[in-house]
Amino acid sequence: MPEKPSSVLRPPTQVLTRGFDPSLSVGSARPAVFRSSTYVFSSPEAAERAFDLMAGRAQPLPDEKPDLVYSRFNHPNAEILEDRLVPLETGAQAALVFNSGMAAIMTALLTFVRPGHSIVYTVPIYGGTQHLIQDFLEPLGIAGIPVLAGQTAAINDAIRSAKNLSVVLIETPANPTIIMTGIREAVEAAAQRDPRPLVMVDNTLLGPAFQHPLLLGADICLYSATKYLSGFSDLIAGAAVANDSQLIRKMRSKRNLFGNILQPDECWMLDGRLPTVTLRMNRSSKNAERIAHHLAKHPKVARVLYPSLFTDPEQLRITREQCDFPGGMLSLDLKGGKAAAFEFLRNLHIAHNAVSLGGVETLVCHPKSTTHSGFTPEEFAQAGVTDGLVRISVGIEDWRDLLTDFEQALELI
Ligand SMILES: *Cc1c(COP(=O)(O)O)cnc(C)c1O
DSSP states (O other), X not given: OOOXXXXXXXXXXXXXXXXXXXXXXXXXXXXXXXXXXXXXXXXXXXXXXXXXXXXXXXXXXXXXXXXXXXXXXXXXXXXXXXXXHGGGSTTOOEEEEESSHHHHHHHHHHHHOOTTOEEEEEESXXXXXXXIIIIIIGGGTOEEEEEXXXXXXXXXXXXXXXXXXXXXXXXXXXXXXXXXXXXXXXXXHHHTSSSOOEEEEEXXXXXXTTOOGXXXXXXXXXXXXXTTTTOSSOOOOXXXXXXXHHHHHHHHHHHHHXXXXXXXXXXXXXXXXXXXXXXXHHHHXXXXXXXXXXXXXXXXXXXXXXXXXXXXXXXXXXXXXXXXXXXXXXXXXXXXXXXXXXXXXXXXXXXXXXXOOOSSSOXXXXXXXXXXXXXXXXXXXXXXXXXXXXXXXXXXXXXXXXXXXXXXXXXXX
């Protein structure tokens, strides 16, 4: 069958047609899993060429397919997965997969920051990312400068004034408070500086379906693929995607050193989940929106945190400009504090009390005593993580059954 040039195909088609040639897997319709740790060279010259390319001593010719070498560097299942991630992220040219979201974030930061540099980052941010910056990078002489999510003017000031700024790291929306940070504004502030710092966005919560940081000028999108990309709460993985393939090439050489590439079996599982990520995210978002709007009126709920319920004009503006849909994450601030939150969790029948998010099943947790328990009292207050806050990752069940489950659990408080 003659192949259409992939650039004329739309993303949902590309994600099913790119990167995999059945003739390389004895005709199987799904890729084989290549569990080999090493690859047999086609000739000593091909081996020499593969090493020259890998070390950057030579540049690949257009359409050159160098021999594979060793699975810490690359393997067929990673190549297939990376080819299929590219069309999912609007504006991307290259992707790289890792054995966790933290591995992707760590590799991105360690590739581009050096002692004496600084990193401006939004807070609240994923706990692991905060630890990485505060407890690992800062003792190495890298300054971490936290700025409150959503505070556009303060973020711009920090970007303008930070000394030797090499990276701006934005996580939007913030977790668990669903506060949006403007990506375009941060990109514009970064562009005023020379040298220009890289803008990285942790796009785990709304990407790749609903938020497109590369289109807004960000340099690198980072993912915990453990969440929506894989979608079934059964594997740990991470990804980085970029418009400039040179950035990905630099990260790849660090991944070769760190040995944190995703293993063949996980690559195969994840590549089979990509064609449905938009379907799953759409369904979760529709479910979450209906549930959020119903529970907003509930007498035992003080506040529902969800993008389509925002009233703050700046939050509304950012959401309108950068999010296609409000997404599957919402938080409830329950009247009655921690006791009410714990009673609510105890009484759920369908939703499970677990951390993590982005799976087809609904998960609920109490951030203050779990995911965010390391915060200081000031951080709790700043981030708006209250005693009564429960975070819900809405799955793809029938939303009416979920709403009934939440309402009966609220009644029992
Ligand atoms: C889960 C998560 C991470 C970490 O990803 P792992 O796959 O658990 O390493 C990073 N950022 C966000 C926003 C997350 O939700």
